[in-house]
Amino acid sequence: MDGQWTIASAPLAGLALAVLAQIVVVHVSRGKIGASIIIGILGGLAITLAVIALGRAGTRGATDGFVDTWALGVATYLALAFGFWAFLNLNITSMRIRILRELLRAGGHMALSDMAVFYTPAERLRRRLERLEKGGQIKREDGRWLLGSWQVLAIAHCVEALRGFVLPGRGRQPS
Amino acid sequence: MRLFLAGLALLMLAFVVHVVIWRVHPPKRPIHALLGIFAATPLVAVPIFMAIEPSAVIGTSLPDALRVLLFYVPSSLVYVCLYSAIEAQSPSLAIVSYVAGCGSAGCSEADIADHIIDDEGVNARIDSMKASGMIVVGDGRCALTPGGRLWAGLFEFAGKVFRLPLGG
Numbered sequence: 001m002d003g004q005w006t007i008a009s010a011p012l013a014g015l016a017l018a019v020l021a022q023i024v025v026v027h028v029s030r031g032k033i034g035a036s037i038i039i040g041i042l043g044g045l046a047i048t049l050a051v052i053a054l055g056r057a058g059t060r061g062a063t064d065g066f067v068d069t070w071a072l073g074v075a076t077y078l079a080l081a082f083g084f085w086a087f088l089n090l091n092i093t094s095m096r097i098r099i100l101r102e103l104l105r106a107g108g109h110m111a112l113s114d115m116a117v118f119y120t121p122a123e124r125l126r127r128r129l130e131r132l133e134k135g136g137q138i139k140r141e142d143g144r145w146l147l148g149s150w151q152v153l154a155i156a157h158c159v160e161a162l163r164g165f166v167l168p169g170r171g172r173q174p175s
Numbered sequence: 176m177r178l179f180l181a182g183l184a185l186l187m188l189a190f191v192v193h194v195v196i197w198r199v200h201p202p203k204r205p206i207h208a209l210l211g212i213f214a215a216t217p218l219v220a221v222p223i224f225m226a227i228e229p230s231a232v233i234g235t236s237l238p239d240a241l242r243v244l245l246f247y248v249p250s251s252l253v254y255v256c257l258y259s260a261i262e263a264q265s266p267s268l269a270i271v272s273y274v275a276g277c278g279s280a281g282c283s284e285a286d287i288a289d290h291i292i293d294d295e296g297v298n299a300r301i302d303s304m305k306a307s308g309m310i311v312v313g314d315g316r317c318a319l320t321p322g323g324r325l326w327a328g329l330f331e332f333a334g335k336v337f338r339l340p341l342g343g
Contacts, residue, residue, distance in 0.1 A: 004238035011245060026338045035339065068178040071248055072233065075179075079249035086256045087333075093267070096300050097330050100319070103340055104327035109318035112301075119297035125288055127342075128267055129243040138274050144281030145274050153275045156268040163261045166197055 003059030011077035012049035018044030182246040189216035213251035
């Protein structure tokens, strides 16, 4: 029975390690966020697998198959890790969170005219292009933007396909 | 395989209910509706399954039930996160799609600015934050409410712990 509880808790242990590893790596590397997230998530996956193996060793006469033990544990961990990544990503990309943080730093209040300057459409586009370039998704050559890697493009295509299925009237949106 | 299939079956059932409702009568508050569907699905499906096949449910140990729950809840939340990108096109994904469509010739920043419409500007965001009680606006100034200050403090704390830059 102890082994079963160990297997059940493996994805949570993995998530805890992912969070801790991200914090340590981002501080040691002085702000390399992308690398810290990847290292954290891979470290968490390794811990998940290790704890599942530990649980299997402690479960005598286990009747669980490969899928229920390993695939369920890994899939659960990946879902939790996605949630962690989404939380970090939201903090980096959300304008609402930025407004809240800016207001707090300014003592809790700010003139609306000052805020409008920070968040002009040109400023938002510049930030997005900067982020995408930093992430390697797009690159600039001779002042022109080119595709840097196909991964985000594949995600964009998947999201569009899903949109077409879930919201049929709003399939492909003009870009 | 039993536990994994049970989790997958619950997710698929919730997804099918969601798609059917969205096609018949899309809800006015989609995220609330989606959370409701994913929360209600196991509460409805498990008792029905228990009535049909009692031994399968009663014979399930507590750790096994926890494993299915731990798989189902975060997977549901993953879909809810994805749904926000499905519902409103992400400007970043739109930029990547547009740049890819330009091929090897690429495109200028002005081309991108002309084609990518980010219609939810700062005013829309301020309005939504005002509506949710995070901020108050008056005399041309914007101020945090006590609730907004709490959230701002939490995000600022997370920003320091995880060393996250100011986004937006």
